[in-house]
Amino acid sequence: MSLLWQKQGVEVDERIQSFLAGDDVVLDREFFLHDIEASRVHAHGLASIGILSADEAGAIAAALDELADAWRNGTFQLDARFEDGHSAIESVLTEQLGDAGRRIHTGRSRNDQVLVATRLWLRSRLRELESTCVRIAGVALERAEAERNIAMPGYTHLQRAVVSSAAHWWAGWAEAFIDDAQRARSTLEWIDANPMGTAAGYGVNLPLPRDAATRALGFGRLQINPGYAQLSRGKFEIAALEALASATLDLRRFAWDVSLFTTAEFGFVALPPSYTTGSSIMPNKRNPDVVELLRASHAAVSAARTEIEQVVALPSAYHRDLQFTKAPLVRGMGQGLRALALLPGLMQSIAWREDAMRAAIDPSLYATDLAVELARDGMPFREAYRAAADSARWEARDPQASLDARVSPGGPADLRLDEL
Known part of the structure; x- marks a missing residue:
């Protein structure tokens, strides 16, 4: 393994290095294309202040394009050869371009590299969250419009309370996920700040074109203070997970309703076989396992938020502890978004048993x-x-x-x- 920070005469203990690297090189697969994109912009910025020649910057941009293509088609892998994705990029550029590749790290630190790659990744995930919530709300609105005349019991305390309707039930979920979409959008706007060029958290003695980089990467604003850039690590991840948690919390309550309505005791809902599984011992069973795992998914999001919050119980500036924010972020966002992506199809597939609902009134x-x-x-x-x-x-x-x-x-x- 090639280590960017290794000093002459210092022997690296293999077990210690394995512990230090952890799963970083695996987790960085999530962020790799964003890291490449940011490296391209950084190289252009270095050329603008004379650190790289125009030819060197062009060669770096071409090599980064080739690396991105190789990553997409599977001919390049992030694996144990590299400590992390950042070192992989520098290693490839150095191998292909020599001194031009060795210059790519001028004026930057892995501290701001991970910040900008994560920030770009979070933007894409929050956009996905917003669009998914809009789709969910759209299905709920369509069903509410179509089912105004389907009566059903309304419940409080899980006890029958008043007459309600399927339309009223659907409309509640529509408004919930509209709010969730709005929260995703507002969170995206809040975190849409460029940390590139803050280096290790104290700036550098170079006139880095940070405003130009902000425009090139499509950020809404510059994150000005390098110290705050480091303070925002964990804080912005928590905010994104909280936006996701708003939606998975609604998902959990929706799944609870559906889970209850499918029981023989209620008998209000029929699910397609594709949303159920069988029992390994009881031949008569069809279990709503999809609904139950959708219900459980909020726990993964909530746990990820809590884990990151515990990691960032730190003084200001960078600390290696922050490496441990990656895994829960990837895990929580992944589980929550995968679960929400299934919800529009489930909503469209729900079939009411109207006779049973009428009989319960x-x-x-x-x-x-x-x-x-x-x-x-x-x-x-x-x-x-x-x-x-x-x-x-x-x-x-x-x-x-x-x-x-x-x-x-x-x-x-x-x-x-x-x-x-």
């Missing part, structure tokens, strides 16, 4: 309607409440009439789907 579910009606007609509400609690006054009604009367904004009769 018993006369007690109209008690609240009765109390409000009595209050509307002049009885003080607390008296109306006590009067409506008398089961002798409960009677079967038309569920649709109950829904049509629920005219408060956002209620089943006034869903305002066009405002979501």
Whole structure:
């Protein structure tokens, strides 16, 4: 293994180096193309201040393009030959270009290399999160529009409470994931700051063209202070995971509903066989394993956030501890986004068992309607409440009439789907 930092006369202990490197070279596969992109911009910046000649910068750009292509087609691998992705890039450039490759690290540190590669990666993941939440909300809105007249029980405390509708249920999820998309977008805007050129956290004695690099990489603004660039590591990752957690929290509650509705005790929902698995011992079983693992996915996101938060219990500036923020970030973002990507298809596949839902609407579910009606007609509400609690006054009604009367904004009769 080639080590960028190895000093003459210092022997490297293989076990210690293995511990130091950890899984970095594997994890850096997530960030490698972003690291290459940032290296291209850095080389252009070095040429603009005379560190590289125009020919050297052009040769570096061409070599980086070849490396990116080799990475995409599988002819180049990040493996145990390299300590991490950063050293792999410098090693390839040095091997191909000699001194020009050796100059690529002028004015930068692996501290800001990992920051900018991670930041670019986070931007792409937050865009993916936003677009996924928009797709989910779109499916929910379509179903809400189509299912205004499908009545079902509404629950509080897992007990039947009032008459509700499939449309009302779907509309709630639509608004939830619209909010999640907005949070992803606002988080993206917040972290969209360029740390390139901050080096080890104290700047360098070169006039690095940081503003030009910010434009070239498409960042919204420059992260000005090098010290804060290091302080933001972990902080920005936590923010991205929190945005993801908003969506996976809603996913968990959606999956809980579906899981309950598929049970024989409810019997409201039928799932396609592709969303279920069998039992290894009980031939009669079809288990909603996909739904259950979607429900569990929020735990991975939440755990990743907590793990990073514990790692960054540090003084200011860079510390090697921060290496341990990579694995939970990749794991948490990966699990959450994979789970959310399955949700639009699941939503489209849910089939209501309308007869079972209608049968679950018993006369007690109209008690609240009765109390409000009595209050509307002049009885003080607390008296109306006590009067409506008398089961002798409960009677079967038309569920649709109950829904049509629920005219408060956002209620089943006034869903305002066009405002979501």
